[in-house]
Amino acid sequence: MARQGMRGWTRGWAVLRAVSVVTYKEWAAYRTHSLVSAFVGPVYFVVQYFIWTAVYADAGTLHGLELTQMIRYFGAATLIGYLTMDFADWNLSMLVRTGRYLTFALRPVHHRSFAFAQKVGHRTLGFAFEFVPCLAIFVLLFRVDMRPAAIGWLVVTLALAFLMGFLVRYCLGLTSFWLVEAGGLQGVFALLSGLFSGALIPLVFFPHWLQVAQFFLPFQYMVYVPAMVFTGTYSLGSIAMSVPQVVGCQAGAVVVMYALSEVLYRAAMRRFTDAGS
């Protein structure tokens, strides 16, 4: 039994490595496209820097955040975006719409594992061509203190944010088995995610009831939680938590999202029909 389990892990690791390496090579052909981030990220950051410097001119703290903390928050939020960016929904929708999903249904690999490995490969490229250049610009050019409050917890929360982003997008992609064209739903999600992930503004600026609602939605676990773990404090909806507590909440949310993705996947497979591809 133990040997079987070990064999399964070994095989899973081999698949993950193979698919992610191939995805990395595939996207590395367009690596200069990733370098757009080295311009876009710092430009947005500069805008945020000046906006918040002006806003803080007459205020010492806003919702418990000082200016330096706010600048660090936006720096972290930008970089987290590069590490966790995902388009599993778009990929899966395309496969369903074009009928090409059939070829995946016949493979001896769960499509979710395949898609996850693709994300690992794609984000490895993002790490090299988006994260590292932007981090260097933030630290060396803008002199922003990008040292995390607790490196160990940051690694854990980033891994969970990576998983959360993937699982949410994958669930969105699964809706294509019912909707076929899920572009509208994806657009709505992108909008809500942009607002409630904390990428635009820290969530503590929202009305209290919306802050509380975020505990039951997936958005904050993708950007806000890891960004706040980076700064070393966490508070939302008048609830302050220690870093281990909020990372624990994030882990719980990831487990729930994984279960939801499994339920949706099984329902989608029961619904799936194809006539050959």
Added chain:
Amino acid sequence: MRRYLAAYRVCLRIAVRQATTYRASFVLSSLIALAANLAFPLVTVLIYGSGAGFPGWTADEVLLIQAVFTLSTGLSGMVLGAVVWVTTLRVREGTLEVVLLKPLRPLPFIVLTTVQPESAGVGLGGAVLMGWAASRSVHGLTAAGVLAFLGLFVAGLCVMAGVALIMAATSFRWVGNARLPEIADSVHAFGRHPLRVFPGAVQGAVTFVVPVAMVGFYPASALLGREAAGMWPAAAMCVAFLAGGVWLYHRQIRNYQGVGG
């Protein structure tokens, strides 16, 4: 000119009919585009709601800047919104010669055939927000103020068009890069806020080099009766900026290589 206007009329009719064929998709994509553009005003509301703000500017005045910006985004998006990705796509696929063989100049042809009615929702939303913000922040509106607003607003549209054309021209060199519009969006971010929050060098750059401050800040300032230094020379720069974009686009077409579409 008459030929272009006739072609535009036909293309507009086709675009509207297409949009009404897929009504649900049209309404949904219009609403999403509008909501995405209203994210920045929402941030402004949240900042002022927390008791902070931009020194010297009320929430309604900042919302007016962002409403004018949204209106400009909607109008320019209708006309030029698809030029970047259509050019990028055609260059990548090697099908631009199909456009080059048409009996119209390539840039006007692409502009005419890629009308985006979805952006009308953004423009409409911007106009509504502008009316609301203006009713709360503009006091003693004069005819001169309205005329100044219109002149500067048109100059802002020139900037939006110029930026789009520069990005489209870049796609001849940076082939297949679907992320070019992100560069334009990031630069636009400077135009959505009161200019004075930025340091002098940045103010100069976004007024005279890439004059995105003309898209929202200067027209709104004219409505508010706040004369800003360098307003009119900057407006002249905007026209030059658009001319530069057109020139660059045509210049880069020469670099296009294809094997028959």
